[in-house]
Amino acid sequence: MNPRRTSGRAAAADRLARADRSRTFPPLPLRTGARGLFAESWWGSAWLDALETTALDSARLARGRTYARDGHVDTINVTPGRIVATVRGSRPRPYSADIRLRTLSDQEWDGLLDAIAAEPDHLTALLAKKLPRALADGETRLLPGPGDLVPRCSCPDHGRPCKHAAALCFQVARLLDADPFVLLLMRGRGERELLDELSRRNTALTAREARAHSVAATPPPPPGPGPEAREATPTAASGPAAEVTPGERAAPGTPTGHGVLARVALADRPRPPLPPPLPAPPQPGRPPALPDGDGLPFDPAALEFLAADAAARAHACVAAAGPPGPGAGRPAVHSPFPSLPPWEDAIRLTATAHPTAGLTSTTRALYRDLAAATGRTTTDVARSVAAWRQGGPEGLALLDTTWNPPAGDFDRARSALLAADLPSLRPRHNHLTDPGRGIQLRFGRDHRWYPYESEPGTEDWWPTGPADPDPVGALTALLAR
Numbered sequence: 423m424n425p426r427r428t429s430g431r432a433a434a435a436d437r438l439a440r441a442d443r444s445r446t447f448p449p450l451p452l453r454t455g456a457r458g459l460f461a462e463s464w465w466g467s468a469w470l471d472a473l474e475t476t477a478l479d480s481a482r483l484a485r486g487r488t489y490a491r492d493g494h495v496d497t498i499n500v501t502p503g504r505i506v507a508t509v510r511g512s513r514p515r516p517y518s519a520d521i522r523l524r525t526l527s528d529q530e531w532d533g534l535l536d537a538i539a540a541e542p543d544h545l546t547a548l549l550a551k552k553l554p555r556a557l558a559d560g561e562t563r564l565l566p567g568p569g570d571l572v573p574r575c576s577c578p579d580h581g582r583p584c585k586h587a588a589a590l591c592f593q594v595a596r597l598l599d600a601d602p603f604v605l606l607l608m609r610g611r612g613e614r615e616l617l618d619e620l621s622r623r624n625t626a627l628t629a630r631e632a633r634a635h636s637v638a639a640t641p642p643p644p645p646g647p648g649p650e651a652r653e654a655t656p657t658a659a660s661g662p663a664a665e666v667t668p669g670e671r672a673a674p675g676t677p678t679g680h681g682v683l684a685r686v687a688l689a690d691r692p693r694p695p696l697p698p699p700l701p702a703p704p705q706p707g708r709p710p711a712l713p714d715g716d717g718l719p720f721d722p723a724a725l726e727f728l729a730a731d732a733a734a735r736a737h738a739c740v741a742a743a744g745p746p747g748p749g750a751g752r753p754a755v756h757s758p759f760p761s762l763p764p765w766e767d768a769i770r771l772t773a774t775a776h777p778t779a780g781l782t783s784t785t786r787a788l789y790r791d792l793a794a795a796t797g798r799t800t801t802d803v804a805r806s807v808a809a810w811r812q813g814g815p816e817g818l819a820l821l822d823t824t825w826n827p828p829a830g831d832f833d834r835a836r837s838a839l840l841a842a843d844l845p846s847l848r849p850r851h852n853h854l855t856d857p858g859r860g861i862q863l864r865f866g867r868d869h870r871w872y873p874y875e876s877e878p879g880t881e882d883w884w885p886t887g888p889a890d891p892d893p894v895g896a897l898t899a900l901l902a903r
Contacts, residue, residue: 437787442612447498450593453491461595465553469598472566473591482581486588495593502610505594509586519586522572525610534562539623553602706737735759773810812885816866824851832865835893842894861900871896
């Protein structure tokens with residue numbers, strides 16, 4: 423056994439486990455329409471019932487509902503026992519609000535997982551993003567009750583909860599509406615971890631049932647006669663279907679006790695048309711968890727990672743192909759994933775593994791591993807990942823290379839910026855730069871403008887924000903940061 427390989431597998435598995443127990447949600451869209459119930463599901467309403475029974479001031483709840491409806495709650499991070507978000511109030515600097523909830527013990531998790539494994543309908547409902555009431559009301563209570571939610575906030579208001587923490591609770595109810603696995607994560611386990619454990623329990627349960635059925639279906643051997651009598655006993659194949667006179671051959675197509683002739687089974691006959699292909703699912707599936715073992719010639723965590731990427735690429739190809747036309751085959755479609763050099767493909771994998779994550783402990787460890795494997799620095803990896811997220815292969819190419827664009831869009835960009843009363847930028851190659859302000863636009867070969875920023879007076883340029891075909895829009899967004 424190679425200790426380094428084993429430690430690498432353990433580290434990769436630990437990174438996946440930590441990532442599974444932390445989910446980050448971007449700011450939810452503004453709540454429009456009727457100003458009635460905030461939650462749409464019964465479990466989301468139960469979450470808000472726990473908030474309202476804990477609240478000491480209904481006016482703060484009303485203001486928190488307004489804050490949530492108007493989009494004052496920024497990115498939400500959910501980890502076991504804690505929900506954290508920044509909430510914009512009346513002051514320029516946002517407040518940090520969090521909600522605490524007790525996690526389940528290992529014994530409670532065993533009971534809950536056994537209940538799910540024993541009732542396939544429970545797992546089916548969870549995969550359909552529904553929380554079965556029978557599961558939530560079982561021996562292990564999932565939903566919070568009065569006093570279970572513990573709100574905290576960095577604001578000077580000592581209300582319980584203040585309007586910022588209340589706004590966070592209202593937005594969490596919307597997250598629960600969309601995915602009850604968020605509630606299970608609050609209680610201590612991530613979705614991938616739960617599904618892997620349920621898969622193992624279902625496999626063990628199926629094996630036990632199969633063994634029990636096999637033992638029950640095997641009759642005991644009868645105390646039969648001696649060998650001579652057994653030899654004279656006709657076999658199961660004897661009978662009208664298998665009776666053939668000695669010296670004769672069975673007629674073609676005549677059924678025997680041993681099955682059908684191959685030429686009969688393979689004879690040409692009219693067959694119904696194939697059913698139409700199923701539509702592509704909205705999201706690619708997730709590969710099954712691989713068992714960890716000693717002496718394997720590969721890293722199971724890395725293989726799972728590559729399998730998930732292969733599923734995502736296959737899903738993109740199927741979605742790009744579309745359904746076949748009437749009376750014709752499926753048209754040829756170029757792959758949305760062209761062949762890339764190893765460095766670019768490694769950056770693509772790293773950028774898409776956590777597409778919305780910042781510099782968390784998980785991504786730092788991933789960047790360190792990639793830097794060590796490629797001979798780069800962690801800063802190089804982080805900068806390249808930001809460039810890929812900004813514009814894919816073209817964004818990564820613009821990070822280190824320059825080119826001289828022909829006369830046209832690049833020359834007209836400076837006039838457009840001046841006409842919009844924006845700062846004048848100095849041209850060099852395909853860059854427009856204001857070093858004093860630390861801002862820069864890079865013109866790509868795809869005729870889009872890529873914003874960059876740096877500390878004023880330095881040349882430490884970082885991709886900032888998405889690319890834009892309009893230089894005015896790209897610079898305006900850059901100056902607004």
